[in-house]
Amino acid sequence: MKTILVWLRHDLRLRDNPALWHAVADSQRVIPVYILDESMPWPYGGAQRWWLHHSLHALSESLLRDHVSLILKRGAAHQLLPALVEQYQADAVYWNRCYEPAAIARDTQIKTQLQQQGITVHSFNASLLHEPWQITTKSGGTFRVFTPYWKACCAQLTPRTPYPKAVCLPFVTHDSDNLSSWQLLPDKPDWAQGLRETWRVGETAAMQRLEHFIDQHLTYYATHRDIPAVCHTSLLSPHLHFGEISVWQIWHALQQVLAHRAELTKPSEKFLAELGWREFSYQLLYHFPALPTQNFHAHFDNFAWHSDPFALAAWQQGHTGYPIIDAGMRELWHTGYMHNRVRMLAASFLTKHLLQHWSAGARWFWDTLVDADLANNSASWQWVAGSGADAAPYFRIFNPILQSEKFDPDGTYIKRWLPELAALPSAYLHQPWQAPTNVLKQAGIVLDKHYPQPLIAHDVARKRALDAYARLRAC
DNA sequence: TTTTGAGTTGTTCGA
């Protein structure tokens, strides 16, 4: 009788889970294990801990329906895994690959360690269309520009059908931590109310979300994905991050729809390209492991960032005085999510208007986003700041007023997250400080009391940022 | 080796 431990990480699902599926195929006894190691770099922020709790709970319940226990352990994997192998007399350990630099180092070490003990180790790709090392330029280099990268990806795509649900044979043990003892949920204070209202966590919820997106939103994706008030985006990012659904399952579902609804080709391609950005970020992180902390373009090391704790705090709390930015930051705080367009605006505002280092923003997002993902977060912040691969040109500084008028014309999104401005006529919602005194009075708003004056005037900030970039070029 | 075309998401200014 063969026993295989399956070490679950960012793959908290039973369907299309290669490691789990192969373990079931290769053995009679499969033991799923999840290890929480808080000593690893980039430990989960508050929002992710909340999600992780519910995701593990959902997975554990699913397994229990097949009379299988999920073993939860807290501590260092390189100590816990060999101990579990010993305890259960396992012959092999299977896992799906992680791609964060520290995780790669850890997994490599554990693999060697286990193999030296005569244990078979198999790792699988469960979360990417391509391994980060697979796609190279014709001369064997790393792509640094998205479009040619994605063209190469599409050209080399070898579609695979998702694995069916892995059904383990019954295996019950009481050798598991109690999930609640990990205290992943906030207690005092309990700030998770907004998260509970917003999200359904787990594999089933992820599949329903995908189905709902394809049914209700895909048609509008290409044209309306930038409108935060209607949100025709997929909202799959946290599910993808925790591996409750895989990119191949999404790809496959889209192909099936396209087979009889050709009119969805354009929005599907647009949506797939967004998954392409995820792949691109993963391969950047793989080839440039310092991406989370260091400028991708080293010449940015000379950029004259300001360090202004007051400005940073105002941004974090949604008190910048620019409603579209503040609405986004409040959405983030309340739901653990922010619409993509607004993320760009908020990130641009922090780095270009306030000249705060992108890593300060990245850290805040890391702590507050349920979908915080090291590759996506690092690559995207650097892109916005201008220090990243295929970066936004330095003169492209979002005008938060214009963007607000363009993408939230009637202020629905602003009013949703800034109720203090709800009585203000739409004409002034994008820049309340321009409202005449009597209009403000009628709306019951006293600036700097109910809502702040802008931290900095847009034209002043724009000029200041352009000057800073000009000085960088002169270095 | 050199050349060529292109590069997520914009803004501002002046005609």
Next chain:
DNA sequence: GTCGAACAACTCAAA
């Protein structure tokens, strides 16, 4: 109000 050009120069990827 609308439209096109300028914003700067650089790096990337392929021919």
